[in-house]
Amino acid sequence: MCYNKIKIEFLxxxxxxxxxxxxxxxxxxxxDPTIDEITDVKTAVSEAxxxxxxxxxxxxxxxxTIEAIIEGTQLTVIVSDLGKGIDNLELAMQPLYTSRPxxxxxxxxxxxxxxxxxxxxxxxxxxxxxxxxxKKIFNPLS
Amino acid sequence: xxxxxxxNEDKLIVYMSxxxxxxxxxxxxxxxxxxxxxxxxxxxxxxxGEVTFMDSSGIGVVIGRYKKLHMRNGKVCVTNIKSSVKRVxxxxxxxxxxxxYDDVNQAVNNI
Numbered sequence: 001m002c003y004n005k006i007k008i009e010f011l012x013x014x015x016x017x018x019x020x021x022x023x024x025x026x027x028x029x030x031x032d033p034t035i036d037e038i039t040d041v042k043t044a045v046s047e048a049x050x051x052x053x054x055x056x057x058x059x060x061x062x063x064x065t066i067e068a069i070i071e072g073t074q075l076t077v078i079v080s081d082l083g084k085g086i087d088n089l090e091l092a093m094q095p096l097y098t099s100r101p102x103x104x105x106x107x108x109x110x111x112x113x114x115x116x117x118x119x120x121x122x123x124x125x126x127x128x129x130x131x132x133x134x135k136k137i138f139n140p141l142s
Numbered sequence: 143x144x145x146x147x148x149x150n151e152d153k154l155i156v157y158m159s160x161x162x163x164x165x166x167x168x169x170x171x172x173x174x175x176x177x178x179x180x181x182x183x184x185x186x187x188x189x190x191g192e193v194t195f196m197d198s199s200g201i202g203v204v205i206g207r208y209k210k211l212h213m214r215n216g217k218v219c220v221t222n223i224k225s226s227v228k229r230v231x232x233x234x235x236x237x238x239x240x241x242x243y244d245d246v247n248q249a250v251n252n253i
Contacts, residue, residue: 014165021195039195039226046197050164104171106201108234115233 004030004070012057012064012081014050020066020079021045027068028075031138040116041075041136047109048079048132055099056083056130073138077117082129089124145173150250154183159192162227167199171206178207184216187249191222200227201234208240217253221246 006027010016021042028041045066052064062083069076086092092099093114098107114120117134124130143160156174160166178186186207190196208218219241223231231237243249 014163017163017165018161018195036225039229042195043197043230046163046195050197050199054164104167104202104206106198106205106234108198108201108230111233112198112230116229 001072002070005067007065007067009063009065011060012053012062013060014053016064017046017049017053020049020064024066024068024077027070028138031070031073031075032140033138037136037138041077044113044116044134044136045077045079047112048077048134051109051132052079052081052083052130054103054105055086056081058084073140075136075138077134077136078131079134080129080131085126085128085130086122086124087126089122093122143170145170147177149181149183152183153185153187153250153253154178154181155187155189155246155250157189157192159194161195162193162200162203163195163197164199167203171203174203174207175210178210184211184214185253186211186216186218187221187246187253188218189221189246190224190227193224193227196227196230198230198234201230201236204236204240219243219249219253221249 008023024045025038025042065080067078091097093110095111096107098105117136119135121133143166146157148155211218221243223242
């Protein structure tokens, strides 16, 4: 079975959102994805990284970590921050809920991740950070 | 993200090109709002034909302009929604309140 792994770290600056999603998409390209599959992954990664930058950290001086793992036809992406954590996870995951109405956010971040990936798991400790673990199985070209 | 503006009678048309994410959203909303205020438009057509990527930040931008113009009896619509951005729009349920047209001409004739 094919196994591969990358780990990248970058400052919590919004400029790095596009770098992060393109880097994961480039890594996932070895699974021969369709354009739709790659768009799904890029969008989900963009949401997770945006959350880490807006909600996890309050400054641009912190580090966001992404690990991506390929096992067979499955891609796992783990986006982690060491920020303030999520107060109420159940509430945060509800569609249209946003803790920052001042920022004109849509409250759709977790819903996008859940819909575009095959599974989503969120681990959050108050004051210690949040990890988003997303998996997607790619249909091999036959 | 690059923006091009055009006006057609009382309607402001904004052609967007590039990637619309949290990073670019702030600039996009500021530039569009400046234009809306400066010439006192209350009808806005947002063209997505050249938008190559959009996450839920884009929904925030469209809904934000909708709320703003709705308060002064204005209208917002979107045009040229391609498959790369369509799923995010559909997921948000936004098409229930904001009209989508195939192209700018259709939008100009309908809003």
